[in-house]
Amino acid sequence: MIYFHQVNKYYGDFHVLKDINLTINQGEVVVIIGPSGSGKSTLVRCINRLETISSGELIVDGVKVNDKGVNINELRRNIGMVFQHFNLYPHMTVLQNITLAPRKVLGMSEKEANEIAMYYLEKVGIPDKANAYPSALSGGQQQRVAIARGLAMKPKIMLFDEPTSALDPETIGEVLDVMKQLAKEGMTMVVVTHEMGFAREVADRIVFMDQGRILEEAPPEEFFAAPKEERARVFLSRILNH
Amino acid sequence: MLRFSILVEHWDLYMQGFGHTIKASVLALIGSLALGTIIAIFRIAPIRPLNWVGTAYVEFIRNIPLVLIVFVFFMGLPAVGIRFDSFTAGTLGLMVYTAAFIAEAIRSGIQAVPKGQMEAARSSGLTYLQAMRYVILPQAVKIVIPPLGNQFINLVKNSSVLGVIAGLDLMYYGDLISSKTFVTFDVYIFVALFYLVLTIPLSLGVGYLERRLLKAR
Ligand SMILES: Nc1ncnc2c1ncn2[C@@H]1O[C@H](COP(=O)(O)OP(=O)(O)O)[C@@H](O)[C@H]1O
Numbered sequence A: 001m002i003y004f005h006q007v008n009k010y011y012g013d014f015h016v017l018k019d020i021n022l023t024i025n026q027g028e029v030v031v032i033i034g035p036s037g038s039g040k041s042t043l044v045r046c047i048n049r050l051e052t053i054s055s056g057e058l059i060v061d062g063v064k065v066n067d068k069g070v071n072i073n074e075l076r077r078n079i080g081m082v083f084q085h086f087n088l089y090p091h092m093t094v095l096q097n098i099t100l101a102p103r104k105v106l107g108m109s110e111k112e113a114n115e116i117a118m119y120y121l122e123k124v125g126i127p128d129k130a131n132a133y134p135s136a137l138s139g140g141q142q143q144r145v146a147i148a149r150g151l152a153m154k155p156k157i158m159l160f161d162e163p164t165s166a167l168d169p170e171t172i173g174e175v176l177d178v179m180k181q182l183a184k185e186g187m188t189m190v191v192v193t194h195e196m197g198f199a200r201e202v203a204d205r206i207v208f209m210d211q212g213r214i215l216e217e218a219p220p221e222e223f224f225a226a227p228k229e230e231r232a233r234v235f236l237s238r239i240l241n242h
Numbered sequence B: 001m002l003r004f005s006i007l008v009e010h011w012d013l014y015m016q017g018f019g020h021t022i023k024a025s026v027l028a029l030i031g032s033l034a035l036g037t038i039i040a041i042f043r044i045a046p047i048r049p050l051n052w053v054g055t056a057y058v059e060f061i062r063n064i065p066l067v068l069i070v071f072v073f074f075m076g077l078p079a080v081g082i083r084f085d086s087f088t089a090g091t092l093g094l095m096v097y098t099a100a101f102i103a104e105a106i107r108s109g110i111q112a113v114p115k116g117q118m119e120a121a122r123s124s125g126l127t128y129l130q131a132m133r134y135v136i137l138p139q140a141v142k143i144v145i146p147p148l149g150n151q152f153i154n155l156v157k158n159s160s161v162l163g164v165i166a167g168l169d170l171m172y173y174g175d176l177i178s179s180k181t182f183v184t185f186d187v188y189i190f191v192a193l194f195y196l197v198l199t200i201p202l203s204l205g206v207g208y209l210e211r212r213l214l215k216a217r
């Protein structure tokens, strides 16, 4: 489903991704962890070409993402993305936020799009907020709307870049619950997070990054019991003991 | 005590000037809004040569005095065979000048919309133009309206530059009345009042819109 082969990326002189090799299969949940600045966001953002790679090969859903002739909008409609800061559209209601892409990209009628939006709002547990504006919602609710917005396009892949990092502790759980449910239903998910409980419980694989490299890749039971890499050990002990 | 007799006796002349000031302001406003929008799009479009043209325009125009630009239209262009009457030359100069400021207001409004908005829109599969139209511009408009309003107020005041080239505006007629009556203070106080009749409602309107937009956030 997602295939990185010897991928490198530079920001000017700065080598942000180094020889990335990573395969993610359909239905897999891969959690990416690592210290801040290690390139986790950049890696995830390459998948839907919010960032372009400098060299190597990146294939997503059978498409070479950086090929010249690629219709990027076509590819992106199959990849949902959830951001740390939600990025809901503040001038639109929750319902309008969710229906914009289905209507304008997929050409759905307003009625059909509304029905789908309500279905996913039920799913994330806030159908009563359909006509509210984002500013009237808590962080956890906003993030759940953002997830519903992604799902409404019926994507094959969902990307999450630190979806709970901007949330108050008491609303983190409600967002993680939605994500767990999604994982259970077989969604292909790439998740950058510092929530080790979630990683341990939900991930099929943990990918540990440091300074632009993937240093370790292992199933969670293995990784958390005994990380092979010294830097992964240091990282884990720091994050679990604070 | 202000001599209202001057106002009454020269009412027709004041009205002439007032009318021309309004006309120059409205025409320059429409023109500079259109030209300014185009320049703003030049500056942000993902096309390098357009960026250069837009930047050159803004930096060049807003860094020279308005009165010089008006002189170019009034005396520079006739030298190469293009002739305008003083009112037209003044209005064109005003438009060209104000467009640079309006372009900057519009550009910074668009760029003030957080980067994540474009990213969210594009990653859902919307095209660049769709994202602009449905996500970025509706938010930018709210940001742009207050600075645009201030530019319009400046525009009205700056229209007094027409007086320098006998452009038939309020300032010009003020000079005329003053030279006829040998009165300065009273004559120009009335001129100032006419400007205030235009700018104060504009200023209040801008303030009102600003408050409403803040609330709508
Ligand atoms: N647009 C950019 N230009 C230059 N450097 C960047 C840019 N985006 C990120 N970086 C740098 O790349 C490195 C990796 O960033 P990022 O992928 O955001 O890391 P992480 O998500 O793991 O914290 C950081 O050192 C960051 O400063």
Ligand SMILES: [Mg+2]
Pocket (backbone or CB within 6 Å): A040, A041, A042, A161, A162
């Ligand atoms: Mg990050």
